[in-house]
Amino acid sequence: MQIVFMNQMSRNDGASDENSAQVWIGEEEGMWRLGWRDIEPDGHAQDDDWYEGSSWQELLCVYRHRLTMKLSEGYRPVIEGIFHEPEDSKGKNHAALKLQCYSELYGSEELYTELCAWRRRKAAAGRKAPYFIASNRVLRLISAFTPQTEEELLQLPGIGSNKAAEHGADWIEMTSKLERITAFPLDWVFRQLKEEEFLSWLYKQKEHKYKQELENYRMSRTMLMGIAEGLTLDQLSQNTGMSRRDLVEHLEGLEKEGYDTELLIRMELESMPDTEQSAIWKAFEELGDTFLKPVMQRVYGQEPAAEGGMEQRYERLRLIRIRFRRQHFEKRDAV
Structure with missing residues (x-):
């Protein structure tokens, strides 16, 4: 070797x-x-x-x-600069990353748990996903530095004036009950956090990113081999353990990367009437391909779908959108 x-x-x-x-x-x-x-x-x-x-x-x-x-x-x-140096460790986000690192290593788990419970209640009341209320990163920062005024809140990365105005009173109510041993501004973090500690944390974040990258690569390879063999979405679902919806989303990603997925799309749309496909295509031309709901309403109106039929309709819209976008890019490249 x-x-x-x-x-x-x-x-x-x-x-x-x-x-x-x-x-x-x-x-x-x-x-x-x-x-x-x-x-x-x-x-x-x-x-x-x-x-x-x-x-x-x-x-x-x-x-x-x-x-x-x-x-x-x-x-x-031992030899620096040959591979995989931490690109962000000295960049413009250096300070924000160090604050995030410190908050994850030294934040109050008790306060973080209380903040997460508050977020769940807010999300349920507003019928929103929890991450729309506040990210885990923001809650970690609050749990570590316990800001007790709006001015202090605004010193935390990820909290702007809108978030502070919307949720700041709730956060300050929780943090003001606690005895704080640190102070604002947070310059002391950059002196107290050890560089090796920060680098190890930074690489831990990248570890998750590269694990996802590896899994995505292997999933793409499995799907492309399955498409070449003429497998259907149901067969691919059995082979990969992924839902049909996730497979179609991955299919969209493969198309963006330039792979040919037409064989699978053709098989999945084989039983769909040409008139229905034409109506969807026309709706994409008139309404654009960014959002699927307006296209769904244009084509089907208030027509009820059978059990599981709505999911099937959205799946077919996505498949036809792949074709629509492919033709759009081919025409653009031909100009």
Whole structure:
């Protein structure tokens, strides 16, 4: 096997000798391999194979995900700048990220739980999704820094004047009952939060992102292979465990990336009358393709749908919208 990439890693946990490791990529007869090697102080090595296969793209997805796991554990590259440095750690969002990091590591769980309960009540009363009221990030910040005036609230990233005016009184009512040991402004956070602590937290955030990226890549590959084999949405659902709705949404993403999904769309719309398809197409031309509800109302009006029929109608609208957008982009590229 030919090693095409390797970097030395090290971690000092403060309780023992420095831990050493290597991350490497190799190639042999068209197959890619990726692995991690832990090197004991006595020189013995323990290997962990991360990937073996023919897809360079999949290897990169696995590499990013598994490497961020190691970086979040405290490993650092001996040779800097070769791979995967934290892009945001010194950027314009540096201060906001540090405040977020501190709030997740040192916030009050008791206050956070109380804030989440408040959000559930607000969401239920307003018939809104909880995240429309306030994000977990905002509630974490409040739980850590306990702002007790509107001016202090506005110093927290993610809280603007509208949010403060809408919910600030409720938040301050909860925080004002607590004894606060920290103060505003929050410059002290940047001195108190250790850089290694912040970097490990930052890599932990990226770990989730790259895990999703890997899962998305593998799902796309499974779907494309299924489409090439002539599988239906029901068959793909059985193979992947995903609902038909999620599969159609993923199908839209594949089209945006330039993949051909027409074979599956044609099979799914085969039983749909041409007149109904034409009416939907015309509605997209007249109303645009951003929102589906106006198109649904234009085509079907108040016509009741059978049990499960409304979901089927929306599914078919999405499938026809894929065709509509594809033709729109083809015409635009031809100009």
